[in-house]
Amino acid sequence: MGTATDELLEVLGDDIVTVGGISSRYHTDWTGVAPCSPVALVRPRTTEQVATALSICNVHRHPVVAQGGMTGLTGAAVPQPGDVALSLERLVGVEEIDPAAATMTVLAGTTLEAAQQAALDAGFELTYDLGARGSCTVGGNVATNAGGNRVIQYGMARDHVLGLEVVLADGTVVTSLNKLLKNNAGYDVKQLFIGSEGTLGVVTRVVLRLRPAPASRTTALLACPDYAAVLVVLDRFRRAAPNLTAFEVMWPSYYWMLAERRGGVTPPIDIGDGRGVLVELSGNDATADERLVEGLVTSAIDEAVVTDAFIARSQADTDAIWGMREAGPMDGIAGMCHFDIGLPTGSIDEFVAEARRRLREVWPDVVSFAFGHIGDSNLHFNATIDPVNEPSDPSIAHRMEEIVYGTVAEWGGSISAEHGIGTIKKPYLHHSRSEAELDVMRRIKAALDPHHILNPGKVL
Amino acid sequence: MGTATDELLEVLGDDIVTVGGISSRYHTDWTGVAPCSPVALVRPRTTEQVATALSICNVHRHPVVAQGGMTGLTGAAVPQPGDVALSLERLVGVEEIDPAAATMTVLAGTTLEAAQQAALDAGFELTYDLGARGSCTVGGNVATNAGGNRVIQYGMARDHVLGLEVVLADGTVVTSLNKLLKNNAGYDVKQLFIGSEGTLGVVTRVVLRLRPAPASRTTALLACPDYAAVLVVLDRFRRAAPNLTAFEVMWPSYYWMLAERRGGVTPPIDIGDGRGVLVELSGNDATADERLVEGLVTSAIDEAVVTDAFIARSQADTDAIWGMREAGPMDGIAGMCHFDIGLPTGSIDEFVAEARRRLREVWPDVVSFAFGHIGDSNLHFNATIDPVNEPSDPSIAHRMEEIVYGTVAEWGGSISAEHGIGTIKKPYLHHSRSEAELDVMRRIKAALDPHHILNPGKVL
Numbered sequence: 077m078g079t080a081t082d083e084l085l086e087v088l089g090d091d092i093v094t095v096g097g098i099s100s101r102y103h104t105d106w107t108g109v110a111p112c113s114p115v116a117l118v119r120p121r122t123t124e125q126v127a128t129a130l131s132i133c134n135v136h137r138h139p140v141v142a143q144g145g146m147t148g149l150t151g152a153a154v155p156q157p158g159d160v161a162l163s164l165e166r167l168v169g170v171e172e173i174d175p176a177a178a179t180m181t182v183l184a185g186t187t188l189e190a191a192q193q194a195a196l197d198a199g200f201e202l203t204y205d206l207g208a209r210g211s212c213t214v215g216g217n218v219a220t221n222a223g224g225n226r227v228i229q230y231g232m233a234r235d236h237v238l239g240l241e242v243v244l245a246d247g248t249v250v251t252s253l254n255k256l257l258k259n260n261a262g263y264d265v266k267q268l269f270i271g272s273e274g275t276l277g278v279v280t281r282v283v284l285r286l287r288p289a290p291a292s293r294t295t296a297l298l299a300c301p302d303y304a305a306v307l308v309v310l311d312r313f314r315r316a317a318p319n320l321t322a323f324e325v326m327w328p329s330y331y332w333m334l335a336e337r338r339g340g341v342t343p344p345i346d347i348g349d350g351r352g353v354l355v356e357l358s359g360n361d362a363t364a365d366e367r368l369v370e371g372l373v374t375s376a377i378d379e380a381v382v383t384d385a386f387i388a389r390s391q392a393d394t395d396a397i398w399g400m401r402e403a404g405p406m407d408g409i410a411g412m413c414h415f416d417i418g419l420p421t422g423s424i425d426e427f428v429a430e431a432r433r434r435l436r437e438v439w440p441d442v443v444s445f446a447f448g449h450i451g452d453s454n455l456h457f458n459a460t461i462d463p464v465n466e467p468s469d470p471s472i473a474h475r476m477e478e479i480v481y482g483t484v485a486e487w488g489g490s491i492s493a494e495h496g497i498g499t500i501k502k503p504y505l506h507h508s509r510s511e512a513e514l515d516v517m518r519r520i521k522a523a524l525d526p527h528h529i530l531n532p533g534k535v536l
Numbered sequence: 537m538g539t540a541t542d543e544l545l546e547v548l549g550d551d552i553v554t555v556g557g558i559s560s561r562y563h564t565d566w567t568g569v570a571p572c573s574p575v576a577l578v579r580p581r582t583t584e585q586v587a588t589a590l591s592i593c594n595v596h597r598h599p600v601v602a603q604g605g606m607t608g609l610t611g612a613a614v615p616q617p618g619d620v621a622l623s624l625e626r627l628v629g630v631e632e633i634d635p636a637a638a639t640m641t642v643l644a645g646t647t648l649e650a651a652q653q654a655a656l657d658a659g660f661e662l663t664y665d666l667g668a669r670g671s672c673t674v675g676g677n678v679a680t681n682a683g684g685n686r687v688i689q690y691g692m693a694r695d696h697v698l699g700l701e702v703v704l705a706d707g708t709v710v711t712s713l714n715k716l717l718k719n720n721a722g723y724d725v726k727q728l729f730i731g732s733e734g735t736l737g738v739v740t741r742v743v744l745r746l747r748p749a750p751a752s753r754t755t756a757l758l759a760c761p762d763y764a765a766v767l768v769v770l771d772r773f774r775r776a777a778p779n780l781t782a783f784e785v786m787w788p789s790y791y792w793m794l795a796e797r798r799g800g801v802t803p804p805i806d807i808g809d810g811r812g813v814l815v816e817l818s819g820n821d822a823t824a825d826e827r828l829v830e831g832l833v834t835s836a837i838d839e840a841v842v843t844d845a846f847i848a849r850s851q852a853d854t855d856a857i858w859g860m861r862e863a864g865p866m867d868g869i870a871g872m873c874h875f876d877i878g879l880p881t882g883s884i885d886e887f888v889a890e891a892r893r894r895l896r897e898v899w900p901d902v903v904s905f906a907f908g909h910i911g912d913s914n915l916h917f918n919a920t921i922d923p924v925n926e927p928s929d930p931s932i933a934h935r936m937e938e939i940v941y942g943t944v945a946e947w948g949g950s951i952s953a954e955h956g957i958g959t960i961k962k963p964y965l966h967h968s969r970s971e972a973e974l975d976v977m978r979r980i981k982a983a984l985d986p987h988h989i990l991n992p993g994k995v996l
Contacts, residue, residue, distance in 0.1 A: 176767055176882030177913065178774070223718050232718060235695065250972040256878035256913040258683050258692060258953040260731055261961075261968040262995055265976045267727035271720055288775035307636055314638070315748035316820055319778050360776055364824065418716035422636030453637065453716040493718040501721075508721040512710040516725045516984070523983035524976070535722055 080138035080160065081116045084129060092125060093118050102161050105148040106208070109500060112154065114141065114161035121166045123241060123249055123280040130278065130529075131247025133160055139532045142274040144216025145187065147208035149414070150498025152220065152273040156533050164215050167280060170194040178286045179238060179255045184215025184279050191284070200286035203230035207402075215279045221271030223494030228451035229321040229358070230287070232494070233270065239283030240266040245525040253283050268520065273496050274531040276524045292362035293321075295388040296355050296369050297397045298376070299347040303425030305381035306351050310421070310451060312372055313355055319365070322356035323451030324401050327428060330445040334400060344386040344396055351425075354401050401447070411460040413476045418490030421453045428457065431483050435459055435476065454493040481507045497535045505535075540598035540620060541576045544589060552585060553578050562621050565608040566668070569960060572614065574601065574621035581626050583701060583709055583740040590738065590989075591707030593620055599992045602734040604676025605647065607668035609874070610958025612680065612733040616993050624675050627740060630654040638746045639698060639715045644675025644739050651744070660746035663690035667862075675739045681731030683954030688911035689781040689818070690747070692954070693730065699743030700726040704736075705985040713743050728980065733956050734991040736984045752822035753781075755848040756815050756829050757857045758836070759807040763885030765841035766811050770881075770911060772832055773815055779825070782816035783911035784861050787888060790905040794860055804846040804856055811885075814861050861907070871920040873936045878950030881913045888917065891943050895919055895936065914953040941967045957995045965995075 078086075084093045094117040104111035120126045133140045143153045143163045155161050164185040172181040178200060182191050188202075189209040195202040206212060206224035216222075218240065222233040230236070239254035252266050269277050300306045306325055313320050326334075331352045335343045345352075357365045369387055376382035388394040419427050428446045435442045444459035459476060481491050485507035492501055492508070505514070517536055521528070538546075544553045554577040564571035580586045593600045603613045603623045615621050624645040632641040638660060642651050648662075649669040655662040666672060666684035676682075678700065682693040690696070699714035712726050729737045760766045766785055773780050786794075791812045795803045805812075817825045829847055836842035848854040879887050888906045895902045904919035919936060941951050945967035952961055952968070965974070977996055981988070 174880065174882065175771070177880050221720050221724070223720070227718060231695075234724070235691075244976075248972050248975070250976055251970060252973055254950070255880055255948075256950055256953065258687060258909070258912050258914045259878045259950040259968075260681050260683075260952045260954055260956045261878075261950045262957055262965055262973070263732055263736075263977045263980060264681070264694070264727065264730070265973060265980070267724065268976075268980075270724070272723055276723075288771075290778075311635070311748075318750075318819060359778060418719045418721075420634065420637050420715055422634065449718070452718050454718045488715075490714070490716055490719040490721045492720045493716065494720055496720045497722055505722055508719075510711060512708050513712055513722070513725060515708070516704075516710055516728075517723045519983040520723060520725070520728075520980065523979040 080133050080136035083132045083136070084116055084118060084160070087128060087132060088118065088125060092120055101146065102143060102155070102163060104154050105146045105151060107149055107151060107500065109151045110154055112157055114155040114159050116160045117163060118160060119163045119166050123167070123243065126162065126243045126278055126280055127247040127249050129162060130243055130245060133529050134246045134527060137527050137529060139529050141531050142219065142278045144185065144213035144219065145208065145211040147212040148216070148220060148498060149416070149495045150492070150500045152496055152498030152531070152534050153216070154499065162278060164213065164280070171281070173198045173200070173286070174255060177255045179283050180286055181253060181281060181283050182214045183281055184213060186214050188212050188214060188217060195286050196289055199289060201289040202236070202284060203287050204233055204236055214282050214284070218270055218279050218282055219272065219274050220496045223449070223452070223454065226321045227449060228323055229319070234267070236284050237266060237270055237282060238285050240269060240279055241281035242269050242277040242279050244277050245527065245530050250277070253281060255283050257285070271496065273498060273535050275521060275535050276530065290358040291360045292358070292365065293394065294357040294359070294362060294365040294369055295394045295397050296373065297344050297386045297400060298353040298355065298373065298382045299345050299350050299384040300353055300381060301350045301383055303351055306353060306450065307422065308379070308381045309353060309376055312376065316372055317357050317368060319357050319359045320355065320451070321358040322354060323449070324354040325448060325450040326352035326401065327446040329443070330447045331400065333445060338399065343400055345384040347384070350383065352400065354397060409460060409463045410465055411462050411472070412458050413460065413473050415457040415480050416493050416495040417455045417457060417484055418453055418493035419455050419484070419487055420489070421450060423487060424450060424455050427455070427483065427487050427489070431457060431480055434479050434483060438475070438479070477504060484508070499534060502535065540593050540596035543592050543596070544576055544578060544620070547588060547592060548578065548585060552580055561606065562603060562615070562623065564614050565606045565611060567609055567611060567960065569611045570614055572617055574615040574619050576620045577623060578620060579623045579626050583627070583703065586622065586703045586738055586740055587707040587709050589622060590703055590705060593989050594706045594987060597987050597989060599989050601991050602679065602738045604645065604673035604679065605668065605671040607672040608676070608680060608958060609876070609955045610952070610960045612956055612958035612991070612994050613676070614959065622738060624673065624740070633658045633660070633746070634715060637715045639743050640746055641713065641741060641743050642674045643741055644673060646674050648672050648674060648677060655746050656749055659749060661749040662696070662744060663747050664693055664696055674742050674744070678730055678739050678742055679732065679734050680956045683909070683912070683914065686781045687909060688783055689779070694727070696744050697726060697730055697742060698745050700729060700739055701741035702729050702737040702739050705987065705990050710737070713741060715743050717745070731956065733958060733995050735981060735995050736990065750818040751820045752818070752825060753854070754817040754819070754822060754825040754829055755854045755857050756833065757804050757846045757860060758813040758815065758833065758842045759805050759810050759844040760813055760841060761810045761843055763811055766813060766910065767882065768839070768841045769813060769836055772836065776832055777817050777828060779817050779819045780815065780911070781818040782814060783909070784814040785908060785910040786812035786861065787906035789903070790907045791860065793905060798859065803860055805844040807844070810843065812860065814857060869920060869923045870925055871922050871932070872918050873920065873933050875917040875940050876953050876955040877915045877917060877944055878913055878953035879915050879944070879947055880949070881910060883947060884908070884910060884915050887915070887943065887947050887949070891917060891940055894939050894943060898935070898939070937964060944968070959994055962995065
């Protein structure tokens with residue numbers, strides 16, 4: 077018997093299997109971390125070929141990393157030395173849109189953007205959305221339980237998945253292409269694979285829930301004097317606007333840094349040392365939604381929980397508001413450590429203050445930026461000790477992680493709100509999960525992948 | 537070493553453990569199926585006592601059935617001969633409501649109604665709701681992934697669960713009392729226990745997501761000439777009313793039977809041989825919602841997809857409309873077989889016609905009633921061959937199940953939309969789940985409960 081690579085090539089052929097000269101696209105993800113060429117690249121055109129490839133690797137006890145759009149931020153799809161890479165990029169297409177059920181069935185390698193567009197063309201909306209939409213794939217979104225914008229209204233990728241087709245480590249195809257909103261016939265096994273980062277099975281097809289496309293979006297930017305005021309405003313909007321689709325908060329350092337980096341633009345409103353809040357309503361009656369926002373803002377100003385506000389009246393206004401929130405301008409800042417943290421909504425501001433205090437104790441000149449999907453209990457926190465030059469010492473990032481994740485643990489938070497664990501956050505998983513929880517995860521892993529061929533070294 | 541019962545009594549004492557003379561309340565559920573006294577009844581006051589009880593039973597390889605409010609409809613909480621019953625009824629209380637996070641932490645034995653009331657008292661709503669609310673428990677709702685009213689807007693019990701505390705078969709307490717909407721730190725292990733009907737672990741605490749309580753409900757009853765018109769109306773309401781919280785459809789036999797059984801009341805509208813549709817919007821502006829419903833109804837009448845309509849203008853009107861939908865009057869009909877079926881929304885009417893045709897081939901005088909949460913792809917279908925006398929032959933129910941569930945399988949449906957599997961639907965699980973899916977369920981069961989002490993004979 078030859079190696080796994082030999083057998084893959086022999087059984088699947090060189091159209092499907094590439095050995096040697098594998099493009100760097102398959103070496104790392106958007107973090108650029110630890111690039112490494114897989115020993116072979118398998119690009120199946122059918123679920124059956126996925127099953128054949130996994131079955132061969134399982135017999136050879138050969139490790140396999142599944143790959144989608146390679147836009148991950150935790151290294152989960154980055155090959156470890158010796159891995160076979162299994163790219164789903166040829167399993168592409170929207171197979172069905174069922175208007176009565178409001179579902180779409182999509183092959184795993186389809187980009188999120190293509191799936192979103194197909195939904196729109198049919199008069200529906202696929203209601204999860206990420207910045208990486210043009211490159212990330214639906215299969216990858218499911219494997220990592222992607223979050224992104226609009227979670228406050230529609231939930232994570234998990235909340236959009238009605239059915240899955242998954243291939244297990246031994247090549248068994250588990251077809252659960254359920255289109256029903258309600259199905260209590262036995263355990264809901266698809267839940268296991270969602271967010272398991274390719275360690276329990278490989279997703280090949282997905283049934284997604286669709287919603288009617290809204291006719292309008294109403295967007296506003298508000299200045300709150302402090303975080304207590306932010307919480308009051310969140311409560312008011314949650315109660316009055318069941319169609320609230322975004323509630324994004326910016327701390328001053330982030331807000332003013334963005335203004336400066338966007339060519340020194342004057343922001344639409346002055347938040348001073350308060351908090352900037354972006355709100356968005358999605359609906360079918362722009363006039364009614366504008367009136368609702370105006371009413372809420374007026375009474376918030378009367379109560380002094382909002383000090384200034386800008387309500388979009390045009391697409392240009394909307395773009396200006398979202399421009400104040402977009403994270404793109406962070407890209408050019410050197411030595412930035414990115415933290416994607418889940419925290420109890422009520423204590424996020426205290427957490428930011430405490431994390432900053434602890435970092436300053438070690439590095440008095442540390443610069444940090446805080447913003448996030450506060451309505452979803454999700455903070456993005458970024459810090460650097462030298463925003464101009466590339467950091468010379470990788471141990472700084474490690475020490476920063478120790479401090480920040482340690483604080484997260486004390487706050488009862490999660491070290492990953494939406495990005496997953498992969499390799500990058502693995503050393504810190506114990507901060508967010510107890511030994512009993514990790515033990516359950518290990519039992520599940522052993523039950524579904526007894527030879528540990530699926531993405532070994534990731535998550536657990 | 538004595539028996540499990542001896543050791544339970546010795547370690548936990550007779551305040552917690554009852555042997556002999558166990559009330560019939562613990563013998564069966566709302567189906568009344570196969571009543572059987574457990575050999576011992578354990579009623580712990582703490583999670584630690586639950587853990588002790590399970591640990592003892594696990595060492596003795598003694599089977600345990602967990603019990604909540606005993607309102608189930610599939611026999612999942614009914615003891616099998618020899619079982620120890622573990623009732624969660626003393627683990628009662630709302631431990632915390634966190635207004636900023638919009639969550640509540642509840643002990644498993646708390647009734648749904650008590651939890652709903654506590655949420656309301658704090659200005660929030662617990663947005664799942666069942667007829668059994670006064671007796672069923674939050675732990676039981678989680679263990680069965682309960683559905684009920686308002687799933688179309690807010691989802692099943694699963695969609696309300698943010699965190700769980702669960703005791704495994706070996707007594708390990710897994711505490712995952714997450715309050716975060718987003719938490720991608722490793723596998724989402726709580727999903728496994730939701731809907732597993734006490735076969736994978738015993739739920740002791742639950743963190744539930746809350747939403748702001750709506751200020752108003754707007755209810756209407758519509759007559760559609762046929763099911764195609766129902767689908768058009770569903771699409772119109774879904775698109776125009778993001779706050780649609782109920783969309784319930786009644787077939788004529790059900791509609792007219794209800795009118796007759798409610799003392800021959802004249803229904804608010806005449807649906808003829810069409811379909812009756814109940815719609816409900818929940819919001820904060822009753823006037824705007826009424827105007828929206830009026831507008832939708834007017835244009836639906838213009839398009840001839842609605843032939844008559846009654847919009848509630850008072851609580852009495854609302855009660856009259858919900859009275860036309862409530863299933864209570866079904867109770868007195870003899871020999872009724874109840875089916876809780878998931879079906880693709882678009883083909884539910886064809887399914888009803890075909891199931892009726894197949895039943896009539898065997899029993900020309902069969903009477904059947906169809907209604908359901910159509911917006912959730914959930915049909916309730918009930919049939920009897922003798923609505924006056926109790927059935928003499930239990931094999932009739934069995935033959936009816938064979939016919940109906942066989943048709944469900946051909947239609948790509950689910951034999952259980954919201955009630956679960958228990959013992960009653962277990963023989964038919966293969967109609968809705970493939971061998972590969974069942975194999976994954978068995979692997980999970982073996983991983984978490986290797987000695988099969990948790991509710992053996994149920995689900996799998």
